[in-house]
Each structure stands twice: as C-alpha cells, then as structure tokens.
Amino acid sequence: MRKREIVIPRRTxxxxxxxxxxxxxxxxxxxVRRMGRLVRGYKTEGENMHWxxxxxxxxxxxxxxxxxxxxxxxxVLVHDNRRGFWAGQAYxxxxxxxxxxxxxxxxxxxxxxxxxxxxxxxSTRRSAIEEV
Numbered sequence: 001m002r003k004r005e006i007v008i009p010r011r012t013x014x015x016x017x018x019x020x021x022x023x024x025x026x027x028x029x030x031x032v033r034r035m036g037r038l039v040r041g042y043k044t045e046g047e048n049m050h051w052x053x054x055x056x057x058x059x060x061x062x063x064x065x066x067x068x069x070x071x072x073x074x075x076v077l078v079h080d081n082r083r084g085f086w087a088g089q090a091y092x093x094x095x096x097x098x099x100x101x102x103x104x105x106x107x108x109x110x111x112x113x114x115x116x117x118x119x120x121x122x123s124t125r126r127s128a129i130e131e132v
Contacts, residue, residue: 002088003077004095008102010072014038014049017067017074020101021051024094028086030055030063053087053094061087063094074098 018032025032036050047070053063061084067074076095078087 006074055086060084063091
C-alpha cells in the first residue's frame with residue numbers, strides 16, 4: 001500500500017472536499033464514489049468520510065481518500081492490488097492538488113474551523129495574510 005497523509009483544517013466541509021475531488025477526477029478521466037458512512041448507516045458511531053476515485057477505463061485502478069474531521073487528517077492511498085496503470089501515480093498527484101487547494105482556500109478564508117469564537121476567525125485570517 002502507498003499512502004500520503006495530509007493535515008488539513010479540522011472540520012473542513014464535506015461539500016468543499018467532495019467538490020474538489022470531483023473536479024480533479026473529471027480531469028483525470030475518473031469518477032468519485034462515496035463509500036462507508038457517506039452512503040449507509042452503521043450501528044457504531046464514527047465520523048470518517050471515505051471516497052473511491054476509480055478510472056473510467058478498465059485497468060486504471062482505484063485511489064482511496066479518507067478524511068477524519070476531528071483530527072484534521074486526510075489520507076490518500078492506493079492498495080497494491082488496485083494500483084492499475086493510473087492509480088499508482090495518481091494518488092501522489094491528488095495529494096499535491098489537495099495540499100495546493102487547501103493552502104489557497106486557507107489564504108482566502110474559505111476553510112475556517114466551525115468555532116463560534118469570532119476572535120479565532122480574526123487570528124486565522126491574520127495568519128493567512130501573513131503567509132502571503
């Protein structure tokens with residue numbers, strides 16, 4: 001298994017993340033499928049969000065993405081038996097794209113924590129401006 005783990009802002013919205021995955025997949029001639037808790041309920045509690053990005057052509061392979069909101073970690077991986085001729089390199093490109101988009105969105109203030117403390121948002125905005 002090959003894996004890249006990325007630290008992204010906690011509580012990044014599912015809509016933002018899934019939208020970004022869909023745009024990237026379309027450019028790569030692939031599709032995004034929701035998996036796990038995103039499509040069905042379980043008896044146990046959990047928060048992880050999980051997607052499969054599968055190539056549209058046979059033999060391309062599958063890239064998996066798992067996001068843990070409370071930890072602020074996102075894993076992009078490909079299993080050895082699902083590498084195909086595309087997924088073995090695609091997971092690295094996707095990880096780089098997520099890091100790039102996260103930095104851009106952070107600078108613009110789109111990825112703020114859902115804290116109700118307005119001062120926290122101000123300090124987040126200040127640090128984003130200082131990075132530029």
